[in-house]
Amino acid sequence: MGAGTETGRDGQRAEGRGRSGAGAGVMARLLWLLRGLTLGAAPRRAVRGRAGGGEPCTGPVLGEAGSLATCELPLAKSEWQKKLTPEQFYVTREKGTEPPFSGIYLNNKEAGMYHCVCCDSPLFSSEKKYCSGTGWPSFSEAHGTSGSDESHTGILRRLDTSLGSARTEVVCKQCEAHLGHVFPDGPGPNGQRFCINSVALKFKPRKH
DSSP states (O other), rough: OHHHHHHHHHHHHHHHHHHHHHHHHHHHHHHHHHHHHHHHGGGGGOOSSSSSOSSSSOOOOOOOGOEEEOOOOOOOOHHHHSSSSSSHHHHHOOOOOOTOOOOOTTTOOOOOEEETTTTTTTEEEGEOOOOOOSSSSSSSTTTTTTBBOTTTTTTEEEETTTSSSSSEEEETTOOEEEEEEEEESSTTTTOOEEEEEEGGEEEOOOOO
């Protein structure tokens, strides 16, 4: 067999190795990009169907066992205006406050659960509702509270300095609707008063 034939075969082998190496490089780059996308989405994962709700969802997320899951995107302000009444929109999306002693749930004594009017997340139980005399529905704690742990509730606390002094705003963990404020003058061991707007709530009676 001639030297030219051997040289030709060596060239073909080298070319084959070059092609396979290039293919492996492209595949590695694709895997790296996919890994970056999924890892970037993972911290925004929201667990729906629980009181906690997770962080507000922003699109495709990494689901259980690495599978790609989907969830609802946050609604635009125009969409909330279509979904809510003017009063509900003013309070929940523009951080307004209903007039005192005007709310439909102020004197409600029926047993049940108070849900977010925007996303239906359970927020407060009637068992923790009490009469504070302030003019708004008041609760001693959020549904799902364990001692001082609120990680399994449907609410979040945020600093509010809109009136020139520091207050603690209460928002829905699922959709970030403004609900009201919490003050350190309530009953019970925690001494809290969740002062919540009726218009931000949807009451569901307990089934007997």
